[in-house]
Amino acid sequence: MIEKKLFFDVKEDREVIKKAYERMLREKEEGITGYYDLPVNQEDVIEEINDYIHNNEYLSKNLIKDLVIIGIGGSSLGTRAIDTLLKFSHNRNIVNIHFLENLDPLYLINSIKEIDLQKAFIVIISKSGTTIETISIAKYIFWLLKDPLKGLDIEKKIAIITDKESPLDRLAKEKRWKVFYIPKNVGGRFSVLSPVGLFPLAVLGYDIKELLAGANIIREEFLNQGMDMLLFKKAYYYFKHAKEKNINILFSYSSMFEAFNKWYIQLWGESLGKKNERGERVGLTPIGLIGSIDQHSFLQLIVEGPKDKTVTFLKLKNFELPVTVPHLSLPYLETTDFVNGRRFQTIINTQCDATMESVIKADVPVDLIEINELNERSTGYLIYYFELLTSALGAMLGIDTYNQPGVEMSKMLLRQKLSK
Numbered sequence: 198m199i200e201k202k203l204f205f206d207v208k209e210d211r212e213v214i215k216k217a218y219e220r221m222l223r224e225k226e227e228g229i230t231g232y233y234d235l236p237v238n239q240e241d242v243i244e245e246i247n248d249y250i251h252n253n254e255y256l257s258k259n260l261i262k263d264l265v266i267i268g269i270g271g272s273s274l275g276t277r278a279i280d281t282l283l284k285f286s287h288n289r290n291i292v293n294i295h296f297l298e299n300l301d302p303l304y305l306i307n308s309i310k311e312i313d314l315q316k317a318f319i320v321i322i323s324k325s326g327t328t329i330e331t332i333s334i335a336k337y338i339f340w341l342l343k344d345p346l347k348g349l350d351i352e353k354k355i356a357i358i359t360d361k362e363s364p365l366d367r368l369a370k371e372k373r374w375k376v377f378y379i380p381k382n383v384g385g386r387f388s389v390l391s392p393v394g395l396f397p398l399a400v401l402g403y404d405i406k407e408l409l410a411g412a413n414i415i416r417e418e419f420l421n422q423g424m425d426m427l428l429f430k431k432a433y434y435y436f437k438h439a440k441e442k443n444i445n446i447l448f449s450y451s452s453m454f455e456a457f458n459k460w461y462i463q464l465w466g467e468s469l470g471k472k473n474e475r476g477e478r479v480g481l482t483p484i485g486l487i488g489s490i491d492q493h494s495f496l497q498l499i500v501e502g503p504k505d506k507t508v509t510f511l512k513l514k515n516f517e518l519p520v521t522v523p524h525l526s527l528p529y530l531e532t533t534d535f536v537n538g539r540r541f542q543t544i545i546n547t548q549c550d551a552t553m554e555s556v557i558k559a560d561v562p563v564d565l566i567e568i569n570e571l572n573e574r575s576t577g578y579l580i581y582y583f584e585l586l587t588s589a590l591g592a593m594l595g596i597d598t599y600n601q602p603g604v605e606m607s608k609m610l611l612r613q614k615l616s617k
């Protein structure tokens with residue numbers, strides 16, 4: 198389903214890897230973070246989600262035209278990533294999905310204009326239940342829905358996803374809105390396989406059981422192969438060279454990975470940039486590129502710029518669309534005829550191979566993740582793979598992978614400035 202290959206040598210220190218693996222097992226067993234077991238402990242959640250959709254007249258009878266997700270960061274990036282990966286190979290139940298996340302008024306108001314509020318289902322997602330972007334946008338939508346026509350039957354067209362007893366949970370209970378809970382020990386950026394992603398994806402018609410089954414394949418590898426997984430070698434290399442090769446590029450060869458790259462950037466950046474146990478600043482900088490587009494921009498910097506980067510190539514083997522470049526020879530452009538009759542899929546994947554070869558030749562550490570085809574199963578696997586890799590690196594770096602103290606200060610200053 199998914200093959201992985203490293204194109205660099207790793208002289209691993211088994212002790213470091215063993216310690217990291219043991220820490221991860223402890224995190225899992227002691228419930229320090231709950232994402233490890235999401236693939237296997239959510240039967241009730243899946244039943245609750247399916248029952249709700251089945252019993253909701255608007256969702257079960259396909260009376261909804263727009264699905265509106267209000268949430269930011271870990272509360273929206275994962276859902277957007279999965280939907281963007283899978284939407285072309287599925288007939289969605291609901292045609293339009295809207296992610297309202299930024300307070301940029303021009304973008305927000307124009308996005309809302311595209312929503313038919315009368316036929317919209319609204320999902321408000323916030324673990325803390327107080328994130329200022331999410332709550333401000335929700336307030337604006339509630340204000341619009343005060344129009345009795347638009348707000349018709351709102352309690353059947355809204356769901357909340359949050360922590361138990363958060364302020365948003367209390368509001369929802371008072372209003373008798375449906376609430377799905379995020380497990381307390383599952384943090385935002387690790388939460389896409391919890392109701393945060395499962396509910397909206399199920400509403401759209403994706404097979405969420407398959408998504409979890411895919412994640413469980415690599416969870417089993419983690420539990421059975423343990424520290425012999427290739428993932429630990431890669432994590433060790435990143436850890437060992439964290440100072441001189443501190444930029445980790447994910448070069449994904451399909452535009453469908455645009456949102457996935459953003460999800461990776463959040464996961465990596467917010468988890469791995471912080472102070473370690475000794476108070477030293479550590480951090481790895483994630484960059485997401487799309488092939489072949491970024492061959493025409495960033496590639497030069499990788500090949501001839503400073504040797505401070507690693508590159509992971511993400512390649513989709515089968516796009517399941519046999520479209521070809523027509524046999525059309527254009528005057529003056531005969532030198533491009535070598536692509537005539539070739540599938541677009543073959544060309545983009547050969548571009549990936551060629552670029553990878555050139556980057557390896559430039560002595561840049563490269564690894565490859567090759568996905569046979571995109572479906573819920575392979576997507577679940579991929580999500581969990583990057584989560585595990587992040588945890589492994591966090592353990593080696595000696596940091597708390599799951600907190601984000603560095604983002605609190607700006608929130609406090611915002612409150613101070615706007616309360617004046």
Ligand code: PA5
Binds near residue numbers: 272325326385
């Ligand atoms: O990963 C994280 O914890 C953050 O990126 C959060 O997901 C983001 O800040 C949104 O927070 P909340 O879900 O509490 O609204």
